[in-house]
Structures are given as structure tokens and as C-alpha cells.
Amino acid sequence: MYLFDGDMERVADVFEEHNAESHGHGWEGLAQSLVRSHMPDNVDKLHFGSEAGTFVVLSSDLKALTDLADLLHSAFHNRELLSQYIVTADPRFLNR
Template identity: 85%
Template sequence: MSDPSALAPFHLDATGESDPSHCLYLFAGDMEQVADVFEEHNAESHGHGWEGLAGSLVNSRMPDSADQLHFGSEADTFVVLSSDLKALTELAVLLRSAFHNRELLSQYILTAEPRFLER
């Protein structure tokens, strides 16, 4: 994706030419904008909550990419690493769509597998 703002508020970065890894992340300040949707469903609204939601989406919608995506979130930052830019971008598009559509985000949280996102 050539326009970085197309995935906002998510950020997608390459780590460097010698390392083919890419990183998708979302910061706490941005997470706060939709924290109430997570809290409405008794789900954690910080980096670990987003990681659980993303893990569930990967498992249900892009299972062939699961081994290519590596989560490393902290409470204040959601982080996914991968050398597979296509898979990372596909996940970013899913998450961005949910971030900007409260009904979709709510649906994703409600249908998330509890082993990924506890409620």
C-alpha cells in the first residue's frame, strides 16, 4: 500500500532493507477512540485486546497466514510483525475497517473466539 494514511490510525512500516520484516502497530492514544466498544463487551481495550481481536480475525478469515504473523503487543501498543507484507496488509485492512465502523468492530468483538479475546 503506497499511501500510509490509507490504513490510519494503523501504521505499517518496514524495518529495513537488510531485514525483510514489516511491522503493523496502533498506539494507545488511537485505541482510546474506540475503547468504549471493547468495554461495552467486557473486552480489554488496550494492545492485548487488539491483539486478541486480530488473532481471532486471522484464525477465522485468513488462517493460511497465521504462521506468517507474529504478535508482540504491549498494553499501550498493538504490534504485529511479519515478512509477509501481503498478509500484514490484509490484516491491517480488516482492522482499519473495524476501527472506523463501530458496528463492525462490535460484531468482531462479539464473535471473537474466547481463546483469543476473553470477555
């Protein structure tokens, strides 16, 4: 699963509103926090490899990847939900 700069720019203002990084590393931090809070059994099944301009997560476990994709897709298309996820994200993963 991946997001590129052009994708992330569409909701960058939501991240910036909460002083969070809106690029690949910010999305990775948000995803790691969501995995730990919403799907902790999958922590070791997902492997992140994001860069500033790209969010990347890989897994050989299709269900774990799909579950995370569903969470992120919902947040990407619902600014209020994305904002809530950012505000409640574990600061160890998403700096604010």
C-alpha cells in the same frame, strides 16, 4: 503495523461495552481471532508482540500484513463492525 494508546482510546468504549480489554492485548486477541477466522493461511506468517499500551504485529509477508491491516482498519472505522468482530471473537484470544 501498530496502534498506540491514543489510537486505541478512540474505540475503547466498543471493547468495554462487551467487557473486552481495549488495550494492546485486547487488540492482539481480536486480531488473532480475525486471522484464524478470515485468513487462516496466514496464521504462521504474522507475529504479535503487543504490550498494554501498544498493539504490534510483524511479518515478512507484506500481503498477510496488509490483509490484516485492511480488516482492522475497516473495524476501527466502523463501530458496528468492530462490535460484531468483538462479539464473535474466539474467547481463547479475546477474553470477555
